Amino acid sequence: MKTGLFTLVSTEHLTPKVALLHFSGNTDAISVPGQFVTVSLPGFFLHRPFSVLDWGPGWLELMVEQVGPGTAQLQRLAEGSTLEITTGLGNGFSLKDSGKAPLLIGGGSGIAPLLGLAKRLFDSGAAFSTVLGFRSAEDVCCVERFESCSGSLKVYTEDGTAGQKGRVTDAKVLQRCSMFYACGPKAMLQAVCQITDAPGELSLDVRMGCGFGACMGCSIRTVSGMRRVCKDGPVFRKEDLLWEV
Amino acid sequence: MGSLNTVLCGIPIDNPIIPASGTFGYGYEFAELYDINCLGSFSFKGTTASPREGNPLPRIAESASGMLNSVGLQNPGVESVICDELPKLRRVFRKPVIANICGFSISEYVEVAEKLDQQDQVGWLEVNISCPNVHGGGMSFGTDPKLAAEVTKAVKSATRKPVIMKLSPNVSDISAVATACEQAGADGISLINTLMGMRIDPGIQRPILANITGGLSGPAVFPIALRMVWQVYQAVSIPVIGLGGISTPEQVIEMMLAGAVAVEIGTANLIDPYACPKILRALPAVMDRYGIRSLKNIVGGAHG
The missing domain is CATH 3.40.50.80 (Nucleotide-binding domain of ferredoxin-NADP reductase (FNR) module)
Incomplete structure (x- = not known):
């Protein structure tokens, strides 16, 4: 995980609720698809977790659905604004053993x-x-x-x-x-x-506290015991889930 | 450069910066990010006799300058802490650690205390009688001076290590609880745990937290914590650890001026995992600015 400053390059409203935000910044900490980032928003105490839509060297794309005042503010953010984003969080999808189809x-x-x-x-x-x-x-x-x-x-x-x-x-x-x-x-x-x-x-998508495994705010019961969605997930194997949340 | 060292219940510590229980796990998430030996000590995740899964989700809600949690003492239980967590911790942390313990009965507190008493890594026991997120234990011991004294006495008889009682702010007279703990033999007091609160989601018109209520922490609670540390410092003569919303070196100094020999940093770790080393690095310059040469000399200094 790595926290750095990202600059909002553009915001494209895709639907009445969903916007695509394109940032520039250092993405070296992102290694696998399915990992997430947390965004620090001025005026909001907790960082917001978002899946990475796509990334490459020096750029990051997030899909932001408006669900509350934090995501509304993020969608209205002026192009050129800078935000602190922590990247490389969570385990991500495993690409091996995916088989023929x-x-x-x-x-x-x-x-x-x-x-x-x-x-x-x-x-x-x-x-x-x-x-x-x-x-x-x-x-x-x-x-x-x-x-x-x-x-x-x-x-x-x-x-x-x-x-x-x-x-x-x-x-x-x-x-x-x-x-x-x-x-x-x-x-x-x-x-x-x-x-x-x-x-x-x-x-999985759940309410998180810290986003990096410290607070136990997002723990779920799994076949192999309590697991933190932010650190041990957000990607879980089907057979591990108990579907209680 | 001013001196940061201080003494916590007879044990010298390099500096007064101590991550608070429940915000630092068993240390190794943070040891991946920085050398946690820079810390004075840290208080590990509240430990009970048996494993606890904690409360259902959602466990986290946000508020202005703070957050509510209702984690509910999720922990692997004292046996697993001793067999699995402490050996791992030994590899990343060389200093004595504060063992935070919790129970749902006096005998449970005693059982956990006896087991952790045998561990060389443990320097102090911090007894959580203030968790607002569990029912039938936790905070109910910390809101009644008589029960608080009973837990103190029982834990004291189960260990030779210094016993620090962690108090709840959800009381009308914090000094009475602190005094009861001191008279029952406590070696120190730490305060405050979180303040009980709640949020409602206007969208679904239901409480956000599955547990309905949770504990408020973060910068929002700092003035309340400071006031209570001030009051407890006046009421007792045993050492006091101040915690509650500290996120800057200036607030560390405020807490110590109010009477704290050391401070715990909690929620700040969750917002910035580097909060403790950042505060630590910035402390000497802030001390210089205020003409403070030794932190231990300012403890209680604001009382005149």
């Missing part, structure tokens, strides 16, 4: 950590599929980014206003995948686990 499953703003994963799988030449689900057409975002690095991509909306009508769990590919990587609402993650026998890794 890995599958990426994202729901809503939970698609964020999957883009970095998709790009790295794409670069490694893996033949993988992606399934993204949203509530409605106005919530759909980042699809073209996934299109540019996914062999097979399917988009679902619950009301059928974009892509196919239905949910990610309707996708037949769930039955055929060798391994899945999922992030999204808890109900979606649980449904995914029930519907496929394939091994999987799931990225």
Whole structure:
């Protein structure tokens, strides 16, 4: 983990609730897709955790959904502003052992950590599929980014206003995948686990305190005992989760 | 450069900066970031007789200049602390550590104290009679002077190490609890633990914390902690450790002027993991600015 100053280069509003924030700054501490960062916001005591949408040397992209006053302020931040961001937090997805037909499953703003994963799988030449689900057409975002690095991509909306009508769990590919990587609402993650026998890794989103393993504010009960989502996760293997939270 | 060393209940420490229990785990998360031997000591995660999973999530809420937690004493239990955590800690921390202990009965406090008494690494026992996030234990011992005295007496009889009683601010007369602990044989007092509070999420119109209430900490509570340290310093003659919202070297000096021989840094570690070494590095220059040559000479200095 590493804390440094990042400069907001641009903010692009993707949907009424979701914005893509592009920062410049040192990203050396980020090593694996699925890791997260915490952002220190002036006027707010706790740092906000966000999945890394994508990153490269000297730049970082975050997808920020407005859920409260902190995220609202972050979406309104003037371009050129600097913020303290702690990078390289959490374990991230494991790219090995994903088998012949890995599958990426994202729901809503939970698609964020999957883009970095998709790009790295794409670069490694893996033949993988992606399934993204949203509530409605106005919530759909980042699809073209996934299109540019996914062999097979399917988009679902619950009301059928974009892509196919239905949910990610309707996708037949769930039955055929060798391994899945999922992030999204808890109900979606649980449904995914029930519907496929394939091994999987799931990225969880919970309220955190410190974000680096000190406060025990985000501990969950797992098969192997209490685990901190921020330090031992946020990515957990399907068989480790008890779904109590 | 001014001198930072001080004495905590008979044991000399290099400086008065001590990470507070529950914000520093068993040290090694932070040892990955810096050499924690720069610290005076640190107080490890509150330890009970049996493992505890703690409270359901959410356990964290935010407030202006502070945060609420309802972790609920999640810890692996005293056996695992001795067999797993302390050996790991020995590799990264050479100094005596403060063992923070908690119980749901007097016999549990005694059991944990007896076991940790056998550990050479442990310099002091800090007895948490002030956790607001557990039911039927913790704070209920710290809000009644009689019960506080009973726990003190029982723990004292279970150990030869200095016993520091950690007090709750959720009382109307902090001096009465401190005096009761002193009379029961306590070697020191640390205060304050968190202040009980709550937040409600207007979106779902329900409390944010699953436990409904939690303990408020952070800069918001510093003036309350300072006032209570001031009062307790006047009421007792045993050493006092001041904690509650400290995040700057100036606040360390304020706390010591109010009567603290050492300070604990808590929530600041969660906001900036380098908070303690930063305060430590900045202290000498701040001391110079105020003409302070030795920290131990200013303890209680504001009382005139």
